[in-house]
Amino acid sequence: MRCAKNRGIGPPQRIQGDFMVEQQKKQGFRVPDRYRVRSGTTRRTEVGLIDEKTGEFLAELVTLGAECCYRPRSAVECGITVVQDGRPAMAAASGPNARVLEDLQYSSGTGPCVTALGLDGALLVQDLSMERRWPDYSAAASAINVRSILSVPLELGDTSHAVLNLYSEHSGYFTSSDAVTIASFAQIASEALKLNLVIAQLREQCDELKVAIISRTAADIAIGAIMAQHRYGREEPLKLLFGR
Numbered sequence: 001m002r003c004a005k006n007r008g009i010g011p012p013q014r015i016q017g018d019f020m021v022e023q024q025k026k027q028g029f030r031v032p033d034r035y036r037v038r039s040g041t042t043r044r045t046e047v048g049l050i051d052e053k054t055g056e057f058l059a060e061l062v063t064l065g066a067e068c069c070y071r072p073r074s075a076v077e078c079g080i081t082v083v084q085d086g087r088p089a090m091a092a093a094s095g096p097n098a099r100v101l102e103d104l105q106y107s108s109g110t111g112p113c114v115t116a117l118g119l120d121g122a123l124l125v126q127d128l129s130m131e132r133r134w135p136d137y138s139a140a141a142s143a144i145n146v147r148s149i150l151s152v153p154l155e156l157g158d159t160s161h162a163v164l165n166l167y168s169e170h171s172g173y174f175t176s177s178d179a180v181t182i183a184s185f186a187q188i189a190s191e192a193l194k195l196n197l198v199i200a201q202l203r204e205q206c207d208e209l210k211v212a213i214i215s216r217t218a219a220d221i222a223i224g225a226i227m228a229q230h231r232y233g234r235e236e237p238l239k240l241l242f243g244r
Contacts, residue, residue: 057196058092066094068185069166069178076168083161097144098167104140111137113163116151122179123151127171150174152182154190
């Protein structure tokens, strides 16, 4: 599968911004329960659930995704949001419009990305000005000159999901051929992302083990020092240090 080079997109940027359940309730929007952020947490907090290397991988992924549907003199932007354990965990975008719209969909709880999470195939919106399912989202997209969208869900397992979204400034930009191309790309991307998430989890477990080893070593040194200074057995320092 060849992808033309997209010279119209900017450098990949990760999305920032709050994503709060309380905000959704005030505005009257509803995110499917399995995709809601847990009460009291913000999207910035959730971003920390995936490590830096995975963030870099997502940035590369959206750049490649945008290139797959690029045509001369027509900039295409791409975004992706990863949902883990029912919470938006991380998002990345290849340009400013994609960044705004990725964030908007999860802050409002509505839009093609959220809709595509429940689909088995691609969701193609040829003209957002004619779309009635997401009026607020469509208005915001039109305000930044986004006219058509192609969304494809990525299968990551039982507790993880993702959606790849492509944005164009032209109505009717994406074709059925583009949908087939991006679906093939999404299939490959989902396997790569699944592996990346597993590696990220292993890295996290390794870091936790290192911290535990360091803590145990420090505790052993402290116990040894107390035993030597006061001529205690091992039980007395344990009581002093840990109250047991």
